Amino acid sequence: MFKNCLICTNLTDGLDRLVKFVPYLAGSGVKRIVFLHNISVWESEKATKVDEDRINRAQERLAPALQEIPEGIEVKVEVLSGQPKDTILRLINTYNINVVFTGMSIRSAVETKIFGSNTLELAPLTPVPLMVFRPQLILTYTQEELALRCQHLWRSLLIPYNGEKSAQYLIEQIKHYAQNRPKDSFQQCVLLWVIDDGGRTETLKEYHLHEAQEKLNAVKTELEALNLTVETKIAQGNPLHEILDTAVAFDISAIAIAHDYSSNILQWTISSLAKEVVSHSWFPVLFFSLKQ
Structure with missing residues (x-):
């Protein structure tokens, strides 16, 4: 890769x-x-x-x-x-x-x-x-x-995705590096969308689940076009916990995640999911940063 x-x-x-x-x-x-x-x-x-x-x-x-x-x-x-x-x-x-x-x-x-x-x-x-x-x-x-x-550093990647700017950038970077990858270096990935629907009605939850699955399917199609095996998963709960639990369940090589510094650089010093993953994951973390 x-x-x-x-x-x-x-x-x-x-x-x-x-x-x-x-x-x-x-x-x-x-x-x-x-x-x-x-x-x-x-x-x-x-x-x-x-x-x-x-x-x-x-x-x-x-x-x-x-x-x-x-x-x-x-x-x-x-x-x-x-x-x-x-x-x-x-x-x-x-x-x-x-x-x-x-x-x-x-x-x-x-x-x-x-x-x-x-x-x-x-x-x-x-x-x-x-x-x-x-x-x-x-x-x-x-x-x-x-x-x-x-x-097998990058053989199987867990890719948290939620449709936001940093997540879209992450997918574009993954696609870029996967295009001319050596044989067997990057074979499969898991796309994970975590929804925190605390306090929402069941109807609203179903709407968000359906919307998330549609967006995941679109990204899955893009990645499969690069001869990658792609699985999708939607989870509800704490994003960090769900990411770490999914990494174990799917036997991945590394977690890929991105942070958008261009939106608010102070966010990195205050709180961000990317920082939490880098700080707490026992799995190797492939970290991308969007700066412009």
Whole structure:
């Protein structure tokens, strides 16, 4: 589905383990893989010798990525100093990256506000989607499990859809990346529409269910035209809970979701379903951001 990926790791988030799984990442259709470890500016302003030692240690940790590279695959290792956001944005342009891998621990809203999150800060800035992983899981996978995960990163996607601008943008992005996807990289998806009909009459509920199904069927037809297997589901209740429950029920590889920064950028700091999914899902999250 994606051909050029940037894997950002702090060497404690488990993503550094992927240096030994380049052939399996290639099996998911990736053609160019760039591993990045960033040393923050304030850290690199210590003694030069200390700085060089850290760079050398990081390069040694990531060096296995450059061994046994499959034919037709390009692999780079970058250990750089600077502000992480600036470094990532620069490498996106340099290597024509179209997806960024990043790790993010599950935190409550209060913890995120206090400690911050590089992923949440990066999200509104990147011109390409983020693939967000849980360090707690990546670190505990056996090699066999991680190899399988690397091969099927986007094989089956859960796509929440409600007809709004961000949801429509998400579908257009999915269609764009699916058009020239490598064989077997993206095979199926589940379209989920969650309706919160608390307090409404049964007649009004039936109307919304029927309207939602019609719109889902239209999107299903568009995606099936790209040789994808598509299922639809309509649920009633809390959107976050229904999304996470559906992910388990349908055995998906990742949840795809989008946030519309162009409508109200303050919404991201206050509340949004996209932020809730990124913050609480144990499943990998493929996050798209609409900025214009």
